[in-house]
Amino acid sequence: MLSKNRIKYINSLKIKKYRQLHEAFIIEGAKSVLELLDSDFEIEFVLVTQEFQQKYSSILSRHNVPVETVTIQELEGLGAFQTNDSCLAVAKTKENAFLSPLDAEYMLVLDDVRDPGNLGTIIRVADWYGIQKIVCSRDTTDVYNPKVIAAAKGSFTRVKLYYTDLAAYFEQIKEKDFPVIGAFLGGDSLYDYAFPQKGGIIMMGNESNGISDRVAEFVTNKIMIPRFGEAESLNVGIATAVMLDNMRRQVPV
Structure with a gap:
């Protein structure tokens, strides 16, 4: 059962000013979360359904991130998209770093x-x-x-x-x-x-x-x-x- 504070925190990240305040953002859906896990983003936590956890247990165990099991109904209530029935992650935003063009x-x-x-x-x-x-x-x-x-x-x-x-x-x-x-x-x-x-x-x-x-x-x-x-x-x-x-x-x- 998700805590009220965690629900409030996730919902706040749907608003830009709170994403900037907490320096964090939401990622939804299996494809995006799996790619997030293999990236260099710092991940705060991942919420997964039991089915997702069983299917990708080896991948989840390979990454040192907090994982919490939730119901599909809880996910749909938290995310921005009702079709999300697998997982949701919260990760830290990156520094707005200067990008310079390189030759070729x-x-x-x-x-x-x-x-x-x-x-x-x-x-x-x-x-x-x-x-x-x-x-x-x-x-x-x-x-x-x-x-x-x-x-x-x-x-x-x-x-x-x-x-x-x-x-x-x-x-x-x-x-x-x-x-x-x-x-x-x-x-x-x-x-x-x-x-x-x-x-x-x-x-x-x-x-x-x-x-x-x-x-x-x-x-x-x-x-x-x-x-x-x-x-x-x-x-x-x-x-x-x-x-x-x-x-x-x-x-x-």
Whole structure:
């Protein structure tokens, strides 16, 4: 039986200010928790159903983390998603550490991406295409939001994020002279663009307004995904996948 204090603590982590206060966040579901266990995140505790504990007893015993058995009903009452019927973990957030681009490396920059599902999808897409660093504007949604963690499907354990003022960030790295490739309506066709082999930065903007004027001045190449139908716009998660797929066709890992 879970204590009232533990229930209160877990529920508080659904709110950003309490995640920041406690420096902790929630991870739900078997896939994400199993990947968390194999990561370098510090884990406070794991709540598991009896079925999950029996199925993954060898993995759980291999990791020195507190494990508590709970019912499915308790899990569904605690988590952000009623479909969670296996496990829930609480882990410590990581320091917001500066990320610098390296030679022959591509990284992502996100300007004011607000939707948690989109950010989670972008993290997962980045992981798929071998992108390990994402620099986010301060207004971009919190990576530790439960909806972001759920959409990232464990990829948050491998992709690093850094939140900062983007204009200041570009001033800090300007001596590296990396190309900054931004997604814009009216830019050059993505299919005609040659991605530099030396690496670079791919920038994606807000779901409604795109890349802000303040940050657009740092973009060296404005690129557009050609439209062939009548849709007004692309979801930013899908657009990121299209950009990275075309980049990887030219610049293998």
